[in-house]
Amino acid sequence: xxxxxxxxxxxxxxxxxxxxxxxxxxxxxxxxxxxxxxxxxxxxxxxxxxxxxxxxxxxxxxxxxxxxxxxxxxxxxxxxxxxxxxxxxxxxxxxxxxxxxxxxxxxxxxxxxxxxxxxxxxxxxxxxxxxxxxxxxxxxxxxxxxxxxxxxxxxxxxxxxxxxxxxxxxxxxxxxxxxxxxxxxxxxxxxxxxxxxxxxxxxxxxxxxxxxxx
Ligand SMILES: [Fe+2]
Ligand SMILES: [Fe+2]
Numbered sequence: 001x002x003x004x005x006x007x008x009x010x011x012x013x014x015x016x017x018x019x020x021x022x023x024x025x026x027x028x029x030x031x032x033x034x035x036x037x038x039x040x041x042x043x044x045x046x047x048x049x050x051x052x053x054x055x056x057x058x059x060x061x062x063x064x065x066x067x068x069x070x071x072x073x074x075x076x077x078x079x080x081x082x083x084x085x086x087x088x089x090x091x092x093x094x095x096x097x098x099x100x101x102x103x104x105x106x107x108x109x110x111x112x113x114x115x116x117x118x119x120x121x122x123x124x125x126x127x128x129x130x131x132x133x134x135x136x137x138x139x140x141x142x143x144x145x146x147x148x149x150x151x152x153x154x155x156x157x158x159x160x161x162x163x164x165x166x167x168x169x170x171x172x173x174x175x176x177x178x179x180x181x182x183x184x185x186x187x188x189x190x191x192x193x194x195x196x197x198x199x200x201x202x203x204x205x206x207x208x209x210x211x212x213x214x
Contacts, residue, residue, distance in 0.1 A: 014071060014075070017067065017071055018071075018119070020094070021064055021067045021068070021097065021119060022064070022115055022116055022119060024101075024110075024111060025101055025105070027094055027097040027098040027101055028094070028098060029094065029095040029098035029099060030091060030094070030095060031092075031095050033099050033102060033169070034099065034168050034169055034171065034172035035099075035103075035165045035168040035169060036168070039164050039165055039168055040164070040165075041162050041163055041164055041165055042161070042162030042164070043162060044160050044162045044163060045160075048160035048162065048163070049107055049108075049160075051158075051159075051160060052107055052159060052160055052163045052166050053104065053107045053108070053109035054212040054213065055155045055158070055159060055166070055212070056100055056103050056104050056107060056109065056166055056169075057104060057109060057110075057111065057112050057211055057212065058151070058155075058207070058208050058211050058212055059096075059100045059151075059152070059155065059169075059170065059173070060097065060100035060101060060104055060111050060112070060115075061111070061112045061114070061115055061118055061207060061211045062148055062151065062207075063093055063096045063097040063100055064097065064111075064115045064118060064119050064122075065118050065119070065121075065122040065144075065207070066090075066093040066096070066097075066122075066144070066148070067090065067093055067094065067097060067119070068118070068119045068120070068121075068122035068123040068126060069122045069123070069125065069126040069140070069141065069144060070086060070087075070089065070090035070093060070126065070141070071090070071123055071126065072122065072123040072124065072125065072126025072127035072128075072129075072130065073086065073126040073127070073129065073130045073137050073140075073141065074086065074087070074090070074130075075123075075126075075127050075130065076126075076127045076128075076130030076131045076137075077129075077130030077134050077137040077138075078134055079134055079137075079138075079187075080134075081187075082138070082183075082187040082188070085183055085187060086141070086183075086184075086187075089141075089179075089180045089183060089184075092176050092180070095176075096173050096176065099169045099172075099173070100169065103165060103166055103169050106165065107166075112210075112211040112214060113214055114210060114211060114214060118207060118211075125140070126140070134188065135188055135189065135190045136190055137189075138184045138185070138187050138188055138189030138190070139184070139185075139189040139190035139191065139192050140189075140192070141180070141181075141184040141189060142181045142184040142185045142189040142191070142192075143192045143196070143197055143200055144200070145177045145178070145180045145181035145184065146181050146197075147197075147200055147201060147204055148177045149174055149177045149178055149181065150201075151204070151208070152170050152173055152174040152177065153174065155170055156170050156171065156174070
């Protein structure tokens with residue numbers, strides 16, 4: 001039975017997504033974790049585990065931002081024809097969020113206390129880009145996904161050699177993010193000029209530096 005969604009339905013759905021994103025361990029993945037049950041870590045020192053925890057906290061916050069960005073975009077952008085595709089990407093971000101959360105728990109770590117702040121900022125940016133127009137909004141998604149892809153590749157290189165379980169999660173995420181960027185560009189996203197991308201990478205540096213520890 002299909003009925004047209006009212007404004008109230010949309011608001012309730014949005015609020016539900018906010019809670020699922022920000023409440024600890026509330027995200028549920030729709031795909032199984034990319035970490036095969038028989039994959040075990042090698043011995044890691046205390047410092048190595050702490051480093052893995054810091055990197056996975058950054059990735060977890062990155063996924064909180066991705067949720068907020070897609071949600072902000074969905075709130076204001078028109079996205080004719082491509083809305084379903086963008087919702088599919090947003091669903092995959094929930095998988096990422098849940099996988100990072102699981103891995104953080106395994107490492108004995110906690111999600112960043114700054115997540116609500118980054119959620120609000122990313123939602124705002126996504127919504128503003130959506131108001132400006134779909135080309136900008138989709139371009140913003142593409143540029144963000146490319147930025148996330150760069151981080152993931154850096155993290156894959158700097159993870160402790162024995163951390164096979166985090167590595168398995170990040171590998172699958174890198175594949176998905178590259179696909180999200182490609183979808184957003186194919187859907188008509190503008191390619192952002194280098195100075196805008198540079199500004200975005202400065203902002204992401206602020207995020208990674210702060211979230212690594214808290
Ligand atoms: Fe993601
Ligand atoms: Fe993504």
